[in-house]
Amino acid sequence: MRMLKVDTIGNTRKKILEQFSDLTVLPEVVELEEGIGRIVYEDIFSPFDVPEFNRSTVDGYAVVSKDTFGVSESLPVFLDVIDSVEMGKVAEKDLKTGQAIYVPTGGMIPKGADGMIMIEYVENLDKNTIAVYRTVAPGEGIIFKGEDIRSKELLIKKGKKLSPQDIGAIAAMGINQIKVFQKPRVAIISTGDEIVPPGERVKFGQIRDINTYSLGALIENLGGTITQRLLIADDFNLIKEKLDKVLDNNHIVLISGGSSVGLKDVTAKVIDDLGEPGVFVHGLAVKPGKPTIIGKVKNKAVFGLPGHPVSAMIICRIIVGFLINRMISGENIEDVYLEAISKENIHSSPGKETYQMVELIREDGKVYAQPIYGKSGSISTLIHADGFIRINQNTEGVNKGDKVWVIRL
Amino acid sequence: MRMLKVDTIGNTRKKILEQFSDLTVLPEVVELEEGIGRIVYEDIFSPFDVPEFNRSTVDGYAVVSKDTFGVSESLPVFLDVIDSVEMGKVAEKDLKTGQAIYVPTGGMIPKGADGMIMIEYVENLDKNTIAVYRTVAPGEGIIFKGEDIRSKELLIKKGKKLSPQDIGAIAAMGINQIKVFQKPRVAIISTGDEIVPPGERVKFGQIRDINTYSLGALIENLGGTITQRLLIADDFNLIKEKLDKVLDNNHIVLISGGSSVGLKDVTAKVIDDLGEPGVFVHGLAVKPGKPTIIGKVKNKAVFGLPGHPVSAMIICRIIVGFLINRMISGENIEDVYLEAISKENIHSSPGKETYQMVELIREDGKVYAQPIYGKSGSISTLIHADGFIRINQNTEGVNKGDKVWVIRL
Numbered sequence: 001m002r003m004l005k006v007d008t009i010g011n012t013r014k015k016i017l018e019q020f021s022d023l024t025v026l027p028e029v030v031e032l033e034e035g036i037g038r039i040v041y042e043d044i045f046s047p048f049d050v051p052e053f054n055r056s057t058v059d060g061y062a063v064v065s066k067d068t069f070g071v072s073e074s075l076p077v078f079l080d081v082i083d084s085v086e087m088g089k090v091a092e093k094d095l096k097t098g099q100a101i102y103v104p105t106g107g108m109i110p111k112g113a114d115g116m117i118m119i120e121y122v123e124n125l126d127k128n129t130i131a132v133y134r135t136v137a138p139g140e141g142i143i144f145k146g147e148d149i150r151s152k153e154l155l156i157k158k159g160k161k162l163s164p165q166d167i168g169a170i171a172a173m174g175i176n177q178i179k180v181f182q183k184p185r186v187a188i189i190s191t192g193d194e195i196v197p198p199g200e201r202v203k204f205g206q207i208r209d210i211n212t213y214s215l216g217a218l219i220e221n222l223g224g225t226i227t228q229r230l231l232i233a234d235d236f237n238l239i240k241e242k243l244d245k246v247l248d249n250n251h252i253v254l255i256s257g258g259s260s261v262g263l264k265d266v267t268a269k270v271i272d273d274l275g276e277p278g279v280f281v282h283g284l285a286v287k288p289g290k291p292t293i294i295g296k297v298k299n300k301a302v303f304g305l306p307g308h309p310v311s312a313m314i315i316c317r318i319i320v321g322f323l324i325n326r327m328i329s330g331e332n333i334e335d336v337y338l339e340a341i342s343k344e345n346i347h348s349s350p351g352k353e354t355y356q357m358v359e360l361i362r363e364d365g366k367v368y369a370q371p372i373y374g375k376s377g378s379i380s381t382l383i384h385a386d387g388f389i390r391i392n393q394n395t396e397g398v399n400k401g402d403k404v405w406v407i408r409l
Numbered sequence: 410m411r412m413l414k415v416d417t418i419g420n421t422r423k424k425i426l427e428q429f430s431d432l433t434v435l436p437e438v439v440e441l442e443e444g445i446g447r448i449v450y451e452d453i454f455s456p457f458d459v460p461e462f463n464r465s466t467v468d469g470y471a472v473v474s475k476d477t478f479g480v481s482e483s484l485p486v487f488l489d490v491i492d493s494v495e496m497g498k499v500a501e502k503d504l505k506t507g508q509a510i511y512v513p514t515g516g517m518i519p520k521g522a523d524g525m526i527m528i529e530y531v532e533n534l535d536k537n538t539i540a541v542y543r544t545v546a547p548g549e550g551i552i553f554k555g556e557d558i559r560s561k562e563l564l565i566k567k568g569k570k571l572s573p574q575d576i577g578a579i580a581a582m583g584i585n586q587i588k589v590f591q592k593p594r595v596a597i598i599s600t601g602d603e604i605v606p607p608g609e610r611v612k613f614g615q616i617r618d619i620n621t622y623s624l625g626a627l628i629e630n631l632g633g634t635i636t637q638r639l640l641i642a643d644d645f646n647l648i649k650e651k652l653d654k655v656l657d658n659n660h661i662v663l664i665s666g667g668s669s670v671g672l673k674d675v676t677a678k679v680i681d682d683l684g685e686p687g688v689f690v691h692g693l694a695v696k697p698g699k700p701t702i703i704g705k706v707k708n709k710a711v712f713g714l715p716g717h718p719v720s721a722m723i724i725c726r727i728i729v730g731f732l733i734n735r736m737i738s739g740e741n742i743e744d745v746y747l748e749a750i751s752k753e754n755i756h757s758s759p760g761k762e763t764y765q766m767v768e769l770i771r772e773d774g775k776v777y778a779q780p781i782y783g784k785s786g787s788i789s790t791l792i793h794a795d796g797f798i799r800i801n802q803n804t805e806g807v808n809k810g811d812k813v814w815v816i817r818l
Contacts, residue, residue, distance in 0.1 A: 032607060033638070035714065036626040050788050053613065055518075081731050088603020088615045148788050164630060164818055168623025172788045174605035194497020194515075197583035198441060204462065205614055206497045214577025215444040221573060229442070235413065309577050339748060339776065357439040378741065379459050379557050379581045382574040383564055409573055 004289065004329070007285035008393070009318065009353050015071060015280055016280065016323050023181045023251060025147045025327055029312055033164050039223065040182035046154040047173055049146035055108040058141045061100040061122060061130060062091075062113035068136045076123070085110065100130055103364055109142055116141025117205075138283045159329030161223075181328040183225040186320075187246040188212045188254045191267075192207070192307070193233050200257040210258040210309045214382065215316050218409060224320045240270045247300045250365045252320065257307040267304035271295035285393065287349040289315040314355045316389055337405035338387070339371035346398040348391040357385040358406060369404050385409065413700065415692035415788035417802070418727065418762050420617035424689055425732050428705045432660060434591045434736050441579055442570050447589035448632065448737040453565040456582055457657040458555035462567060463518040467550045470531060470539060471500075475544045485532070485540040494519065509539055520549055525550025568738030570632075581726040582749045592634040595729075596655040597621045597663045600676075601716070602642045619718045621768040623791065628818060632737055633661070634713050644777045649679045656683070656709045658734065661729065666700075666716040680704035681818040696758040696804065697723040723764045723797055746814035747796070749778035757800040766794040767815060778813050794818065 007015070025042040036200040058061070060352030063079060071077045079100040083282075085107045095101055095112035105118065115136035123131040149155070155173065156166055170178060190212045197209050198200050210268040211230060214228045227250055232239055239255075246253055255267050272278035274297040277284060282293035288311035303320055340360060348354035358369040369389060374381040385407040391398060398404055414425070436450040465471070472488060480486045488509040492502040494516045504521035506511055512518060512525065524545035534538040558564070565575055566583065571589075579587060599621045605606055605611050606618050618640060625635045636659055648664075655662055664676050681687035683706040690703035697720035702713030712729055714721040749769060759761035767778040778798060783790040796817040800807060806812055 032622055036629055048593055053609075080677040085660060088601070090613050108613075148783065162626075163795075164623050165722060166627035166792055168619045168722070169788050169791040170621045171622035172608045172617050172791075173607075173719075174611060174617055175609050193496075196581045198583050200583075202461075202583060204499050204517075208581050208583055210581045211576045213441055213580035214573050216442055217571075217573035217576040220445050226442070308582075313577070322693070374557065379578050382578040383575055383580075386572075 006285045007281050008285045012239060012281050012284060012294065012319060014151070015299075015323055016294070016319070017326065018108045018302055019277075019280060020323060022326060023299060023301060023323075025251065025324050027179045028182045029177050029179055032176045032178055033323060034297055035167055035170070035178050035180065037162065037330045038162055038178075040156055041179040041181050043154055043158050044170065044173075044175070044178070046149045046153045048153055049141055050153045050172065051145060051147070053091070054108055054142055054144050056103040056105055056107050056116050056141060057143050058118045059105050060118040060120075061132075062110050062111065063100050063115055063117055063132065063136055064097045065115035065136045065138045067097055067173065068115070068117065068132055068134065071132055071135055073133050076133045078125070079130050079132060081128050081130055085111070092348075095236065098109065100132075115140070116140050127140060127162060137191070155276045157383075165364045183223060184252060184282075184324050184327050185250040185306060186219050186224045186254065186324075186350050187228040187230070188215055188219075188226060188232045188248045188253045189232055189239070189242060189246070190256045191232050191234055191239055192257065195231060197231060197248060209307070210259065211307070211312050214309055214313055214376065215254055215256060215305070215332050218316050219320070219324070221409075222317070224324050236264070236266055236270065238272060239266065240323075243270055243297075244274055244301070247298045249301075250300065250342050252301045252303070252323065254316070254320065255304045256312055257304065261409055268293050268295070271297055271302050271304070274298070284319075285386040286315075286353045286355065288355065294319070308378060310357060310374075310381050310385075313382075314357075314409060317407065318355075318390075336369070337407055338408050340367045340404055341388075342367045342398045342400055342402045342404050343370040345400050346389070346391065348393075348395060348397045352399075353393045354391040355388045356391065357381055357388045358379050358382045360386040360406065361375075369406055415694045416690050418693045421690050421693060421728060422705065422731055425703070425710075425728070426735065428686070428689060429710055429732060429735070432708060432710060432732075432736060434593050434660065436588045437591045438588055439587050443583045443585055444576055444579075444587050444589060445470070445573065447571055447587075449565055449569045449571060450588040451562055451566055452567050453579065453582075454583075455558045455560055455562045455564050455804070458560045458763045459553060459558040459581065460552055460556070463551055463553050464519055465512040465514055465516050465525050465550060466552050467525050467527045468514050469512065469550060470541075471504055471512045471519050472509050472526055472541065473506045474524035474545045474547045474549070476506055477526065477543065478539055480541060480544055482542050488541060489532070490537050491571050491676050492519070492535045492537055498639070503658050509541075522620050523547050523551070527635060536805065537596045545628040553688070562760070564685060568814050593661060593733050594633060594659040595628050595633045595634045595661045595663065595733075596639070596659045597624055597628075597635060597665065598638040598639045598641055598651060598655070600641050600643055600647070600648055601666065604640060606640060619788075620714070620716070620721050623722055624663055624665060624714070627722060627725050628632055628663075628733070629740070630818075631726070632732050634709050643675070645675055645679065648675065649682060652679055652706075652711070653683055656707050656711075659709065661710045661712070661732065663720050663729065664711065664713045665721055665727070677702050679706070680706055680711050680713070693724070693728075694760065695724075695762045695764065695765065701728065702726070717787060719766060719783075719794075720789050722791075722818060723766075725765075726797075726816065727799075746816055747776070747814055748808060748814050749776045751798075751807045751809055751811045751813050752777045752779040755800065755801075757806040759803060762774055762802045763800040763806075764797045765800065766790055766797045767813075768793045769795040769815065778815055792802055
């Protein structure tokens with residue numbers, strides 16, 4: 001008989017790292033405009049200096065700064081305007097002392113110039129002469145070659161999720177295709193004789209399929225892609241046959257139990273039957289989510305999740321999400337949480353990490369977390385929950401007014 | 410000559426609401442599994458009670474509670490087991506006093522029963538008799554019909570962005586297709602002789618196209634869809650012709666200027682030339698983002714955005730995002746901000762709303778906002794920024810240690 005020693009979340013994550021160290025996804029190349037939200041596969045370095053040439057940050061005249069030293073409103077210096085640089089064109093003439101060249105914002109600074117005087121401080125005396133009424137400091141009004149970004153500088157690290165501003169920065173580098181991680185492929189198997197998909201009529205007493213939908217959407221949010229959704233009756237051989245098949249095509253398979261008694265054991269047995277090492281986590285020291293099973297078959301990950309929709313989502317977020325995150329970044333990124341203030345006292349279960357669904361409420365410029373309880377009734381909990389909080393197994397709970405970190409779903 | 414009176418953000422948003430009150434998008438029907446992140450087009454009501462029948466929340470026996478009143482460890486009551494309800498099946502027999510029926514968790518409570526006794530507190534004396542050692546309160550171990558959700562109850566409001574948990578709740582209602590807002594169609598025109606798309610070779614002095622990429626990705630994040638990206642030289646007639654054309658197919662057109670002098674006026678003239686009422690916002694009292702133009706042509710929205718990538722993103726987020734948000738929800742939803750602590754003093758511009766790009770830094774369980782400054786050099790700013798903060802025009806700035814709200818990009 002199998003020893004039912006439950007694992008802590010920390011221990012479970014450690015085991016996942018060990019077991020699935022070589023469960024990886026390949027890169028794929030996407031067009032830059034399709035890159036939003038994707039995970040960068042390899043470090044991106046700047047291929048050149050930005051700017052690539054000394055460039056003006058103002059509309060005005062490029063000058064030799066020392067020509068302007070000591071000038072003032074009452075004592076201007078007169079310079080010969082010898083050229084005008086066009087935007088997007090090369091500055092062709094060199095500048096010598098006593099001369100000025102017009103340069104628009106963003107335009108190239110001519111050779112010999114080391115400062116820009118803004119048009120506001122210049123008087124055009126005739127077509128070829130200006131009076132300058134202010135001193136220009138060396139470097140003023142210029143952004144120098146490589147000042148923003150140096151050639152070969154690390155721009156975006158492997159594992160970063162691309163934001164709109166990253167996409168803009170990559171475009172600035174002249175890169176129009178990027179290598180990103182393929183999305184880990186996930187199949188969901190929902191088991192139970194009594195489960196009916198949403199489109200079909202339900203006979204009195206049957207239960208609608210919720211988990212393939214909520215878990216599927218969550219997996220997409222977590223960066224995976226759902227390849228298959230299967231609804232299978234509680235038949236050991238059928239579940240085993242289907243699982244065996246979907247393992248070939250996917251990195252991860254989620255088995256979501258109905259509420260049938262003994263299903264947990266069926267799932268474990270199916271996994272063990274299909275090959276080594278089989279089940280390596282059999283129960284978690286958390287509430288809710290205890291009846292969670294994790295196994296390895298054909299070097300793929302199989303998760304047996306609780307049937308209760310709220311429990312299934314929490315475990316999917318903290319455990320399956322952890323594996324997906326590792327697969328697409330190669331690093332163990334910390335989850336990003338949202339800080340809030342607890343609206344109520346929240347009790348925890350002694351010796352177990354406790355997760356509590358909460359609704360976020362904004363009041364007086366503050367964000368509050370309102371715990372949502374439901375008497376086995378999970379649909380209204382699902383509707384109101386914005387996320388959940390984690391209460392450490394060594395603390396007694398959360399007091400009203402305490403700061404909490406909310407994990408978004 | 411046009412009066413160049415700049416508008417505040419508040420005033421601009423008011424004008425946008427007035428001008429585009431009938432710029433709307435149609436609904437479309439999508440499969441539930443495609444619904445994640447989409448915006449619900451109409452209120453969704455529960456079509457039935459949840460649960461649809463009285464259901465057990467424990468594994469045990471359905472009883473008439475008053476049969477158990479006064480029983481104890483030493484004084485059990487003996488009940489006749491007359492049936493066993495199967496999961497997903499109808500409870501066929503009625504229960505009378507002195508009887509019990511086995512019901513698994515989630516199973517249907519038989520008629521006549523008003524409480525459940527858990528198997529832990531029961532002794533099976535023979536196949537048809539149990540001893541009950543505990544009192545069962547009326548209603549104990551039962552979730553009643555409609556207790557979780559009542560028939561015709563409002564489940565999900567029009568305008569809600571669907572989360573995984575919403576998708577699960579909708580599945581529970583037997584609904585497998587949902588009506589969502591179509592994504593507002595947005596075209597981006599980037600103008601400037603000197604601008605080159607990322608894939609092409611840049612001649613010395615030219616500038617790479619950044620804004621069509623960063624703005625395009627941001628629009629997708631904000632809930633719109635990019636239909637076209639055009640790069641057009643600084644030619645009045647060409648810009649006018651192209652804008653006229655793309656207006657037919659889109660709700661919103663963004664014109665992103667290069668850094669050419671006078672482009673702002675060209676954009677305004679093109680918009681005014683194409684029809685009434687033309688430009689109705691000509692400059693914003695913000696920093697950065699002052700040279701922003703908003704016009705209405707053919708009942709569509711045209712935005713002339715600043716050429717500077719950082720300014721363009723900020724204005725797109727707070728102004729274009731505001732319009733998109735109105736179009737797909739019919740309501741003025743408040744932006745969701747993230748609270749952080751300012752790492753430095755941040756100065757504001759007197760009389761202007763000031764926006765400052767920041768990087769989020771987690772230290773010691775706290776989230777800090779580190780302002781990012783760049784001398785006209787915006788690429789490194791783009792790479793490090795996680796969002797920006799807004800400093801009200803009536804305040805003098807932010808002090809180190811102050812709480813700030815970060816608007817994510």
